[in-house]
Amino acid sequence: MQQSYVYILKCSDGTYYTGVTSKLTQRLFQHDIGFYPDCYTCKRRPVTLVFYAEFTDINFAIEKEKQIKKWSKAKKEALIKGDYDDLPNLAKKKFN
Numbered sequence: 274m275q276q277s278y279v280y281i282l283k284c285s286d287g288t289y290y291t292g293v294t295s296k297l298t299q300r301l302f303q304h305d306i307g308f309y310p311d312c313y314t315c316k317r318r319p320v321t322l323v324f325y326a327e328f329t330d331i332n333f334a335i336e337k338e339k340q341i342k343k344w345s346k347a348k349k350e351a352l353i354k355g356d357y358d359d360l361p362n363l364a365k366k367k368f369n
Contacts (some may be wrong), residue, residue, distance in 0.1 A: 279341065280325040284317035288315060289349050293338040297325060298311035324353045 278297045282290045294300040307315040314320050328334035348363040
């Protein structure tokens with residue numbers, strides 16, 4: 274069974290990029306060299322790998338990638354830091 278990875282990169286402008294791949298090392302190299310000129314990270318290099326998680330089911334990995342992409346920057350940073358207890362509170366909307 275092939276491993277899949279959801280990963281988060283921190284870009285030079287302070288933003289985060291979330292992706293999914295089955296070849297993490299190769300994909301990181303592609304981000305580093307700007308292999309895909311139209312990719313979000315190409316003009317925001319250098320990038321740094323700040324988080325990744327392994328999955329045995331590519332469909333579940335894709336589902337998690339889509340979920341994380343919708344998260345706020347604060348929630349992504351809590352995930353990156355391993356502050357898992359903070360994640361539910363960061364999902365709540367703030368009303369004035």
